[in-house]
Amino acid sequence: MPDDTPAAGAKTLDNGIRVLKAVAAHPQGLGVTELARLVGVHRTVAYRLLGTLTQHSLVSQGKDGHYRLGLGVVELSMSLRSDLRSVARPHLRDLAEATGATAHLTILDGEDAVSIAVVEPGNVGVHVAYRVGFRHSVTVGAAGLAILLGRPPQPGERREVTEGRRRGFAASQGELQSGAWGLAAPVSGADGESVASVGVIALGPLDEAATSASVLRAAEAIRRELPL
Amino acid sequence: MPDDTPAAGAKTLDNGIRVLKAVAAHPQGLGVTELARLVGVHRTVAYRLLGTLTQHSLVSQGKDGHYRLGLGVVELSMSLRSDLRSVARPHLRDLAEATGATAHLTILDGEDAVSIAVVEPGNVGVHVAYRVGFRHSVTVGAAGLAILLGRPPQPGERREVTEGRRRGFAASQGELQSGAWGLAAPVSGADGESVASVGVIALGPLDEAATSASVLRAAEAIRRELPL
């Protein structure tokens, strides 16, 4: 959980961000002393850092003196790929309703895949609660594999030839969460390389024919609306 | 747009956060030089700060060298009041479907009200696109007024007596956005003070009787499920 990055550049900023992440990881709230221990800095440092973070509404302290995540972070994240998300959301909703499964938009960040938009189906009693911000290696799970589909093979990359791959989608079963079935298709970016994927996740086997058709349709629709 | 806060405590952290916010405010991407001018620091400082922010995935640079907001911010915001949001979301969905309007959960942050969860109705072709992270004074709009309903009156506060207020909800029309009607009810916290409100926003007049019943029901349901 803790960032293994030792340091590089701005130590104070690094410490501040680590404090912020520590606070984010403990929704119940953290005291200054605990926080200092977790981050590995002295109490007064944590105190000063928290003061600055508080001024920017990134953290806030309750009446008990404990610090929790502040509301400034949502103001930051609302502008994150807002173009992509606003374009995708209606199609994700349609996809979720059509398949009865949780629909998601996932994009590439370095070597990881991160979900940035999730729509859960309305009429189904039980469904997978996929979370926005969920990060995992791009090499596992349908969402990640679909992103790789649209990219030229990297050196040393092993890539299995599956039925779905030839038709432009990826399917997985239990790779990220046992019992979860996934199916996703790449969304090509401006330069032809895919940087994102749309897909669905369900608690049981998916009808691959029908589901892949819906997913591919959603991916194509999003790609068309994407700003160049 | 820029934070007027001069500085207090950790200057480097402060600069870093201002850089982060500047990047967030420019989705199209910013160069190091522009960024340095906007934030008011020297180029090399901005460069170093950006390096550290990049290591934490809070910003990322495209191939053109311009910096954009990174995906780390969604990982932060996903844990923000995740308890409240996960409890509220199903009820917001029900509320949105029942009223055919956009349902939202808004909480208090200092003197502002900030929306932290929004669910848009599915079957309605046109609806209000209310954004998560939207911040406005707590003294305007149904969402803010509803929060004030559950709190003891502050010194110097003027509070109009309306029909809705006696029944435990607030209604507004065009206060935040001309043409938008809103109706919201407070969600009491553990200590009896309300720190949040749930409500709906529509593009036209609301059936106050039916809508207020749905909104009050949702508020009560959420309150019941809230952790003590």
Place this chain on the structure above:
DNA sequence: CCCTCCTGGTGCTATTATCGCACCTCAAGT
């Protein structure tokens, strides 16, 4: 074709912000 001007990016040292100490207050447990 060369030359200029803009950009991003990088070492290095004086200066400056930061670290961490000692100290204070307060509340709760012994």
Place this chain on the structure above:
DNA sequence: ACTTGAGGTGCGATAATAGCACCAGGAGGG
């Protein structure tokens, strides 16, 4: 009442940072 642990504050030595000079490359104009 005493002790222990918490949050909060001021101030000096130290170490991190700011900003300089400098390099490289591409766009555009002479």
